[in-house]
Amino acid sequence: MKASYFPGCTLKNKATHLDIYARKCADVLGVTLEEIEEWQCCGGVFTTSKDEVATKLSSVRALKEAKAKNQPLITVCSACHNVIKQTNHAMEDTQFADKVNRYMGEDAYDGSATVYHYLEMLRDLVGFDKIKEKVVNPLTGKKIGAYYGCLLLRPNKVMQMDDPENPQIMEDFIRAIGAEPVVYAYRNECCGGYIAMEDPQSAKKKSNRVTECAQIAGAEMIVTACPLCKYNLVKNGSELPVIYFTELLAEALGVKEVSNE
């Protein structure tokens, strides 16, 4: 299967592991990821302002390219996924689409591409059962706390990934690679996000709450799909290792050295 792939800026510098292992694992799982040509920053944050067009153009270009190739668009970074998926949804509004399409050259885009987060790709396009078969290095006995953060699940009406208050997709993923998921209440709460720049103390409080809760529930490590979440959790003194879910998948599929973290 071929799919368009949008890595995003952070995955090209700070979060290279998220990107590299996503590609390696896709190969093993029989998905060919074709990187969008000359992609640009997703916009970073989805602005809900209706007449804000400029910051959404790069996302629309990526969506349009995937649509032209008739491929699903795969994202990995939670933030990129959130922006692109919300932009795609916004494009279903013909009035808004009309404004955007004036910058889009000849072919208009109408919001009809399908956007999958890499986790959704694993669940819906590959199937966790198939992943289970491909695992060569099951992470048996590892107690892993999934950390969703905010952007992956919300707003639910648009993201449609999982129940935002009781998500299961990462837990199912953890089970598929042979480890034991640890459910803890703060797995879908905010890490502090960009407030880390303005008010580091607040961000620290938010992150600590997450890691503390995971630790009490018995987690030995935390996995996430979001570079910013990882930054906050690690920076704010988590004793638990925080790693990207693609690294873990790569470990299980045998395309990464087993880490001793």
Next chain:
Amino acid sequence: MQRIGVFVCWCGSNIAATVDVQAVAQALKNEPGVVFSTDYQYMCSQAGQDMIKEAVAEHNLTGIVVCSCSPRMHEATFRKTAAAAGLNPYMVEIANIREQCSWVHKDIPTGTEKAIILGKAAVAKVNLNTPLTPGESPVTKRALVIGGGIAGIQTALDIADAGFPVDIVETKPTIGGKMAQLDKTFPTLDCAACILTPKMVDVAQNDKIRIFSYSEVEEVSGFVGNFDVKIKKRARYVKEDLCTGCGACVEKCPMKKVPNEFNLGMDNRPAIYIPFAQAVPKVATIDPNACNMLKNGKCGLCARVCTAGAIDYTQKDEIIEEKYGAIVVATGFNPISMDKFDEFAYSQSKDVITSLEFERLTNAAGPTAGKLVRPSDGEHPHTIVFVQCVGSRCENCAEKGKEYCSKICCMYTAKHAMLVRDKYPDIETYVFYIDVRTPGKNFDEFYRRAVEEYGVKYVKGMVGKVSPEGKKLKVQASDLLNNKQLNIDADLVVLAAAIEPDKSARPLATMLTASMDTNDFFTEAHPKLRPVESPTAGVFLSGACQGPKDIPETVSQAGAAASKVIGLLAKDKLTGNPCIASSDENMCNGCSSCERVCPYGAITYVDKEFRMPDRTTKVRRVAQVNPAVCQGCGACTVACPSGAMDLRGFASNQIIAEVDAICK
């Protein structure tokens, strides 16, 4: 040619403010057949009606057009007026110039023009009206009550008290419903079982009442006064007439690990069980999904210990067919699932419970014999947080909650918190609320007592997160009045889950052709003036199937529904609607199109001899309409390819005349 009188109503300023009523009367005077035309402030008043009667006598009228409000409002009134004046009541037509005209238009020229057009259409129709006589149908003097909770129980008792036989159909093995699961009832705090179980016994002992427990309504046909109902009595594998309810089988059953529905799964019951000590009927039921004997033929212990010989592993579902004159829906409610509300960690911790579970936890007959403990470890709780409006008043979240207020939660939460403080003064209780809504006799006083006398801490604001950490439930909430974030370490969190109609309500509504709102609550015929009747004749509503209700309100409505049923069953005959379909046998080609579309099964076919023009005789198959069953929906008249079917009072030529008058 008809001699038609036109009467234009002002409806005070309701019509007259946007319609020039005199101009309407004047314009309609020139319509064919009209011999008299006038306007008046309130046509429906005694003076207005007298005016119509006088005009009939003076001008020798044969038809009447009233330009007024919707026919749903006053058609019956003016038909009676016509009858009193010696006219056939079906010679009256209403032109709705209020709801469909004056209320929706803003300026007088538009309103007046439209009112004239609507009046012309009505005149055109009356020109073709013929006198109609309604038929009569007998009334089966037996009522069916669907649902055996407090609503159904009260309705059945009241109907039986008036001397009419009643059957209760209940899906559970016992009647009693939700009220049987409650501990105390607000605002007087009497024990629910103490006031409910005597009523259950009354039902059992009343020779006018039959209980079909563990049963479902399978099929409903017929119409008001003459419903044919099929009831499926599910096999309980115990002969009801032989079982004495001694409970020996329950004690001996080796399959003891079946979650007990009555205690909401907080303890277990055996495969053969009696839901609770005061169950009515007090007979055992075998759960076929848990019983070894029924699953693989290995066991049979209950049959061996049963001295009455009541166990019957070969029992089959049974279909009972019965006729009823009236049907009362009393299907009640259920708390919504907490699956989509995991911010409160219901799926993560046993110590997060719903309010109904809390009732069982404090009930002397419950899983802990009434001792309030944490379900996870059986320890005494020190801090309890109650969260109101979980899934209620949930705007823009129809996919997980309900937009409406569940109405009962404010009061029962106040009750729970008060009872906790009364019995265990060492326990801190917090109640988080959006608003406290306690209208009702002695309700607000009750809530204030909880706050002022019992020291329940009420906090305006919602709980945002419950996180089970170690033995504690970390509750994060907002205190809106102090503009503060609160963090409370709780031992028990109680969620006041929104309530929704029972799942059986929707298929039942389809069977009864009774209407529902978007939340699956049954709709009443009129929200203020006919609150216990469904718009479907002969179907009545009792209790929470119509909307969230507490016990006092449910009992009032149950009695009201019963009185409506009694009023119906007291009649020997019902006057039908004469506006029904009839088939012109000479045009009917027996194609069965009408039979296929008839939702009431009113059409049958007969072979009939016809004399042909060449003096031979030919037998043809033709449609016949059963006038007692036909509801006059008109589906057949549209389906009929040869134009043989027509609707009395709404004949095709009448409708076309109306359209012509409008388009002229």
